[in-house]
Amino acid sequence: MMSRFKILQSTPTLRLALSGEWLYTTSKKDLRSLRAAVRDATEVEIDFSAQPIVDFAFCAFLLSLLKDKSYTFLNPNAHIQEIFATLEQYPPNLPIDTHKPSALFTFFRDIGLWVADFFQSMMDFLHFFGMSLYYLGLSVLHPRRFKIASIFYHISESGLKSLPVVLTTSFIVSYAIALQGVIQLDKMGVPIMSVEIVAKLCLRELGPFVLALVIAGRSASSFSAQIGVMNLNEENDALKTMGFSVIDFLVTPRILALIITMPLLVFLSDVVSLLAGMLATNVQAGVSFTQYWERFYEYVDITHFWVGIVKAPFFGLAIGLVGCFRGLKVQGDTESLGRQTTLSVVNAIFWIIVINAIFSFFTTTLGI
Incomplete structure (x- = not known):
């Protein structure tokens, strides 16, 4: 099932109708299109009448797009309401970690990440080599x-x-x-x-x-x-x-x-x-x-x-x-x-x- 949205009304309030699947696996192309559609709007209405399949990750992404905008969700089912209720209760202002790791820690961390990446790439290549043979x-x-x-x-x-x-x-x-x-x-x-x-x-x-x-x-x-x-x-x-x-x-x-x-x-x-x-x-x-x-x-x-x-x-x-x-x-x-x-x-x-x-x-x- 594809990820789709339709613009029902553009002025004065932007109204979008979502359909299909909007999950964490949704392609970047579809997410960029949705972001472009709501970028310049100040008032947005999201219509869930088509009962799209959404998950927690997409709802969090949607709320990030609607930040500093006036928005309304139309016809959401109980599952969607529960997700948005959980997200809206999440503390908006989290404390910022000002601690900076030491140069020695950063050095060894980077070496560790490089070794792990090298080992994984080597194992992938050996697997590919075996499959090719x-x-x-x-x-x-x-x-x-x-x-x-x-x-x-x-x-x-x-x-x-x-x-x-x-x-x-x-x-x-x-x-x-x-x-x-x-x-x-x-x-x-x-x-x-x-x-x-x-x-x-x-x-x-x-x-x-x-x-x-x-x-x-x-x-x-x-x-x-x-x-x-x-x-x-x-x-x-x-x-x-x-x-x-x-x-x-x-x-x-x-x-x-x-x-x-x-x-x-x-x-x-x-x-x-x-x-x-x-x-x-x-x-x-x-x-x-x-x-x-x-x-x-x-x-x-x-x-x-x-x-x-x-x-x-x-x-x-x-x-x-x-x-x-x-x-x-x-x-x-x-x-x-x-x-x-x-x-x-x-x-x-x-x-x-x-x-x-x-x-x-x-x-x-x-x-x-």
């Missing part, structure tokens, strides 16, 4: 659950359309780092060694890592904004009402799209990074393209390429999970949307760094 497993067991059209759409949005910025960023960063490496090795008299050093760095770390950072800034924020707007428009609630799973329809296709596209993007990023390194060594040290590729073929093993490729799906999984999780956390207003979108980028970059560090530790330990 569960629905992903169901889709693998029952391939008909895959939303093929949605997956290909997000592959196009997150993969193909991100190619220009991804490849440009990879080229610029790789060229700058390769140039600095060549300069230092040229001073030592061994500029040719920059070929394998830069190539291994690009294949193992630079290509996948820079690519993941760019995708995190692009796709994580995009996922959060898209799902967050759906939350604000109550589209996700509509999906749940119809018996559909939000994770099945919104989360799984986005995660799968990134898991599929990240290795392909890493491959292209590696190619561009190697070309940038080749150009830098040629410009700075005069190493010909033929020498570069001969040195590369002789000293750079295919293992370095596969290390970067294996990282890519994990980067995609982390970006997709964080982006969708933060989007589903949006609630209330557009301020929440901006806050969660910002957090999605920050969290995604953090998890990319953690995953990259874990891979570096294990590959170094195993001698790969």
Whole structure:
């Protein structure tokens, strides 16, 4: 049942007729509309003839709107009369607490609140991660659950359309780092060694890592904004009402799209990074393209390429999970949307760094 009111008379006395449900769960939009309707009136009559369903919280809100105004309640039932009688008997002038907590107390209180919020957010994310893996497993067991059209759409949005910025960023960063490496090795008299050093760095770390950072800034924020707007428009609630799973329809296709596209993007990023390194060594040290590729073929093993490729799906999984999780956390207003979108980028970059560090530790330990 919806919350509704109707203006029966505007002058000289504003008369409003309430109907439907007016409870503590009433949307902010309806409450703002009611506040706007009575804001400029000095005399107000509230008609309860339609027998609206109200609770204590709404009646308290209504009295706060009618403060300093002349008001009359028409045709209230016994329940409504009892609520307003209780509220009107409440002491209007409560003593004001002038005690200010100490700086030390405030400091530890803020730390405690932050820890509690962090722990709750971590538990929510673990729950979301488990649900996502569960629905992903169901889709693998029952391939008909895959939303093929949605997956290909997000592959196009997150993969193909991100190619220009991804490849440009990879080229610029790789060229700058390769140039600095060549300069230092040229001073030592061994500029040719920059070929394998830069190539291994690009294949193992630079290509996948820079690519993941760019995708995190692009796709994580995009996922959060898209799902967050759906939350604000109550589209996700509509999906749940119809018996559909939000994770099945919104989360799984986005995660799968990134898991599929990240290795392909890493491959292209590696190619561009190697070309940038080749150009830098040629410009700075005069190493010909033929020498570069001969040195590369002789000293750079295919293992370095596969290390970067294996990282890519994990980067995609982390970006997709964080982006969708933060989007589903949006609630209330557009301020929440901006806050969660910002957090999605920050969290995604953090998890990319953690995953990259874990891979570096294990590959170094195993001698790969």
